[in-house]
Amino acid sequence: MRTGNSRRRLALAACALSGTLLAGATAFAAAPAASATPAPQESTLRVKMSGAGIDTLNPFLAFFNGALDTFGLIYPTLNSLDENGKPGPYLAESWTPSEDKLTWTFKLRDGLKWSDGKPITAEDAAWTFNLIMTDAVAGTANGSLVSNFESVTAPDPTTLVIKTKAPQANVIYVSIPISGIPIVPKHIWEPQAKNLKDVKNDTYPIVGYGPWTLTEYKAEQYAKFDANKDFVLGKPGFDHMVQQSFKSTDAAVAALRSGQIDYINGVNPTQFKALQADKSLLTAQEVGNGWTGIEVNYNARTRTGKKIGTAHPALGDPVLRRAIHLATDKKTLVAKVLDGMGVVGAGYLPPAWPQWTWAPAAGQETPFDLAQANKILDEAGYTKGADGVRVDPKSGKPLNLRLGIHADDTADAGISTYLKGWLETIGIKLKIQTLSMSALNSDLAKGDWDILMDGWTTGPDPTYLLGLQTCAVLPKDDGTGGNTDSFFCDKAYDELFKKQLTTFDQDERAKVVADMQDILYKADVNQMHFYANTLDVARTDTVSGLITGKPDAQGMYPAQTAFWSYLKAAPAAAKQAAAGSEQGGGGLLWAGAGVLAVAVIGGVLVMRRRSSAGDRE
Amino acid sequence: MTVSSLTASAPAAKKVKSSGFLPYLGGKLVAAAVSFFVTLVIGFAIFTLMPSDPVRTLTRGRPTSEAQLAQLRIQLGLDDPLWERFLTFVGNTFKGELGYSWQFQQSVSSLVADRLGPTLLLMGTAAALSIAIGLWLGIRSGWRHGSLFDKIASSTSLTLWSVPTFWLGMILLVVFSVGVGPIPSLFPAGGMSEPSLPQEGWTHVVDVARHLVLPCLTMVLVVFAQYVTVMRASIIDEMGSPYLLTARAKGLTDDAVRRRHAVPNALLPSVTMIFMHLGILVSGAITVEAVYSWPGLGYLTYEALKIPDLPLLQGTFIVFSASVIIMNLLADVVYRFLDPRVRAQ
Numbered sequence: 001m002r003t004g005n006s007r008r009r010l011a012l013a014a015c016a017l018s019g020t021l022l023a024g025a026t027a028f029a030a031a032p033a034a035s036a037t038p039a040p041q042e043s044t045l046r047v048k049m050s051g052a053g054i055d056t057l058n059p060f061l062a063f064f065n066g067a068l069d070t071f072g073l074i075y076p077t078l079n080s081l082d083e084n085g086k087p088g089p090y091l092a093e094s095w096t097p098s099e100d101k102l103t104w105t106f107k108l109r110d111g112l113k114w115s116d117g118k119p120i121t122a123e124d125a126a127w128t129f130n131l132i133m134t135d136a137v138a139g140t141a142n143g144s145l146v147s148n149f150e151s152v153t154a155p156d157p158t159t160l161v162i163k164t165k166a167p168q169a170n171v172i173y174v175s176i177p178i179s180g181i182p183i184v185p186k187h188i189w190e191p192q193a194k195n196l197k198d199v200k201n202d203t204y205p206i207v208g209y210g211p212w213t214l215t216e217y218k219a220e221q222y223a224k225f226d227a228n229k230d231f232v233l234g235k236p237g238f239d240h241m242v243q244q245s246f247k248s249t250d251a252a253v254a255a256l257r258s259g260q261i262d263y264i265n266g267v268n269p270t271q272f273k274a275l276q277a278d279k280s281l282l283t284a285q286e287v288g289n290g291w292t293g294i295e296v297n298y299n300a301r302t303r304t305g306k307k308i309g310t311a312h313p314a315l316g317d318p319v320l321r322r323a324i325h326l327a328t329d330k331k332t333l334v335a336k337v338l339d340g341m342g343v344v345g346a347g348y349l350p351p352a353w354p355q356w357t358w359a360p361a362a363g364q365e366t367p368f369d370l371a372q373a374n375k376i377l378d379e380a381g382y383t384k385g386a387d388g389v390r391v392d393p394k395s396g397k398p399l400n401l402r403l404g405i406h407a408d409d410t411a412d413a414g415i416s417t418y419l420k421g422w423l424e425t426i427g428i429k430l431k432i433q434t435l436s437m438s439a440l441n442s443d444l445a446k447g448d449w450d451i452l453m454d455g456w457t458t459g460p461d462p463t464y465l466l467g468l469q470t471c472a473v474l475p476k477d478d479g480t481g482g483n484t485d486s487f488f489c490d491k492a493y494d495e496l497f498k499k500q501l502t503t504f505d506q507d508e509r510a511k512v513v514a515d516m517q518d519i520l521y522k523a524d525v526n527q528m529h530f531y532a533n534t535l536d537v538a539r540t541d542t543v544s545g546l547i548t549g550k551p552d553a554q555g556m557y558p559a560q561t562a563f564w565s566y567l568k569a570a571p572a573a574a575k576q577a578a579a580g581s582e583q584g585g586g587g588l589l590w591a592g593a594g595v596l597a598v599a600v601i602g603g604v605l606v607m608r609r610r611s612s613a614g615d616r617e
Numbered sequence: 618m619t620v621s622s623l624t625a626s627a628p629a630a631k632k633v634k635s636s637g638f639l640p641y642l643g644g645k646l647v648a649a650a651v652s653f654f655v656t657l658v659i660g661f662a663i664f665t666l667m668p669s670d671p672v673r674t675l676t677r678g679r680p681t682s683e684a685q686l687a688q689l690r691i692q693l694g695l696d697d698p699l700w701e702r703f704l705t706f707v708g709n710t711f712k713g714e715l716g717y718s719w720q721f722q723q724s725v726s727s728l729v730a731d732r733l734g735p736t737l738l739l740m741g742t743a744a745a746l747s748i749a750i751g752l753w754l755g756i757r758s759g760w761r762h763g764s765l766f767d768k769i770a771s772s773t774s775l776t777l778w779s780v781p782t783f784w785l786g787m788i789l790l791v792v793f794s795v796g797v798g799p800i801p802s803l804f805p806a807g808g809m810s811e812p813s814l815p816q817e818g819w820t821h822v823v824d825v826a827r828h829l830v831l832p833c834l835t836m837v838l839v840v841f842a843q844y845v846t847v848m849r850a851s852i853i854d855e856m857g858s859p860y861l862l863t864a865r866a867k868g869l870t871d872d873a874v875r876r877r878h879a880v881p882n883a884l885l886p887s888v889t890m891i892f893m894h895l896g897i898l899v900s901g902a903i904t905v906e907a908v909y910s911w912p913g914l915g916y917l918t919y920e921a922l923k924i925p926d927l928p929l930l931q932g933t934f935i936v937f938s939a940s941v942i943i944m945n946l947l948a949d950v951v952y953r954f955l956d957p958r959v960r961a962q
Contacts, residue, residue: 044813052920056722063679063720136688144682200723219731220912222812242812247910250787255806257795408923437677438669438925445670464680473683481683483673 043571045238045543047263048252049245050562053220057201059182060131060138066245068178069562070223074208075182078106078125078160078175080233083549083558085353085460086506087172090233091120091183092160097504101167102150106160112232114185116207122154125175127186129162137196142181144464145174167502169509170461177210177563179459184208211236211567220245237545237570253537256281262543263569265536265560268410269339272535282538284547286557288531289352290457291345292411294403294419295486296321296525300447303474309447312401314392319380320399321524324451325366326373327422334530337414341535345528347517348469349462352531352559355510356462358517366524373426382427390427399428401450404443407434412453415529445475445482454485454526463501466516469526470494486525493519536560544572641953649946656938661706664930665699671924675720693719710935716928720920725932728917733899735809736913739906740898742829743836748891750837751844758845759852759883760875770845778842786835786908793831804831807910832909836902840894847890851883858882885956889948896944900937 051065227236246252300309347358381393471489475482715725901915
């Protein structure tokens, strides 16, 4: 009896399973292709969501790239950025600083409306800035951008007046798409302002203004947008956009190749090379917006000059730091670690923002010269011990140095292997310590390190990055309050930092910024190895115009931003797009047939088993 | 956490001398509670003492002033003394509050709840299939060990067991999502649904099923081998037993001897394994979730660890530990019904 029951259950389960499989097979075959669009005449741009995705849709609290990109698309800013990274008009048509350089008057466009039809006025901007200036929670993400603001007022709907405590040259960079402050509609946010920390901002469509409106978002899955056809800076070429979240770029590449998405911003060199062979894809290198290099702990100390940390004392010697710089073959690093897809590093600011880039004058560069490195160390009295490791003449300690690298960064691993070899030939022994970014940051602040691999990207205004090298961000004596990157502190540099903040002529300001980079380069404390190119891939059969600007002589495009790329992207010729979706349909038929075959075979086996079991008993 | 909960519950099991069910269950419940408290302490200690600077990592890449960083430290409670943070943590846990995630700026329970469904869908389907296939193959292979079927089944499953999950995932992704040679693109490359399709109704169910195929297949291929090997070994152990000879002597068919007599006795080690497997279901599978961009709890934990987002990390740790402890408890209870020897203790 027991056997009979269990057999019946087995048969039922088998029937249910084959039923499900059959139903599944039919449905699979009937399922629309992955590239289906909401309506035949409407077009959808499908891209990989950038970086680590969206942490929160609350623009006052978000830190992640995916969120910042999204705000750049759905909320307006005072200024836009042109393709060279220079501020241009957006909500503001014009702006003028006062004679005393303390008051900025922005003239705003008249007649623009939020997505719910209410007018956009200067009051919205003033309210947003004031909230960030006065409320600690509202200042979580962007508080530092307005820390020098005295007051922001809106005397009439099209005039915004910003008064600063001290002259501030970068006011026109404070509210720009993506890296600046997004302006939110006062009528939506004012009732929620008291409870800002708990505002998820997830009522769709989100009321805003920009080239796109966010209509749906599923955490770690996708964000859907509708185009704003009346957008003041141009009409988006697509009707809709979907940003899909991928946790691995390999999966995103697979999705691109199979036609599931149209564009990826940021693949790795190996993927890029593999995709270059595919004729249906456009591969483009854009100049990098970040550097990779090392920090040397030459003098970890607090603001009052109290020494902290456990750095090797010899790193305070400029000769040793220069020897390390001389022993670094940056060209090889670009060729081997980046597969040639990058630019050899020198200046502190990356090439994505050409107005700020600086390179040492001819003859001033530090070359790769192991003999010279050995020579200057010999001359400075660093004699080699029996084990080939040099000894610091002052402290008597051998040059055994720690190199902290990021555990999740393959470039760090590659660089450190080369660096270890080169430094060994000049009598310096490196011990590579692989640490999480969080542990590295923790060690950094305490000064418990010798050399660290580091990397920074920056938005179009360099103030923050340059500020990390000023004396003001050294930690206090109790260890708190520090925001330094290398404990760099130099009076001349600090003077120039203040000067660039008050130089309103941006070309003049660039000269000051160049002098600051010269000081950093000569100190050999922050040694820039390279600026990795950002590698983009787009499908040519579905999208065109997505990569903006023209390539330079080396074939490199200017830095791309989500704002302009998605605005200027347009559907490629309809005929090719149709061909792409047909291919997907074929795939589905295959899937259907496969599942059907499995179901049939499974069914036959079960039937056979039932009959034979019955016969045997 | 599996080890701690098992070792914590083991001595308690020995103490129970009574043959009554309720005292037995009571003993197990107390042991489970103790295990849970111990995991709370361990969870708090390892994550809090881990060297890290969450505020700097969190704000990395954004212009943040010293005042902002200090404000964030206060806001996140990082400046509070350790004992105070521990008491708050324990108190909140018993109130059912898992805290507030630093990076996602929302409650940990809502983050976990959002990802629990997708995690259980993927892991549950994969576990059910692995158990079914693994046990079936294990029984067949063990019963006819040394046969061609046994050789093929055992070697295939062991080969797949030794394959790194992410590597197998990538291979399946390239072959069945991009398409290689004559194989066309059959399944989507990632995610849980196609955004351009309706997110409800029958179409959505089919769409999710299509997205589930590759991640589920990857999990099954790697995991089913453990059931094959355990079940095969248990069946081989039972094969020499006199009761099987008796059954055969009664004139039962080979099939009936296997099904009615050998398999029920050989199942016990597999039951333990199934419950342990069920316990870790909820923790997801970081590698598979990462390869196929599945919105699961495993990857959420990894994201928490990167910062480290302590409330989120501790929250997921509690959920995972509780799940293992509950499943161990269930296993103990089920064992009592399955195995007369446990009742006789």
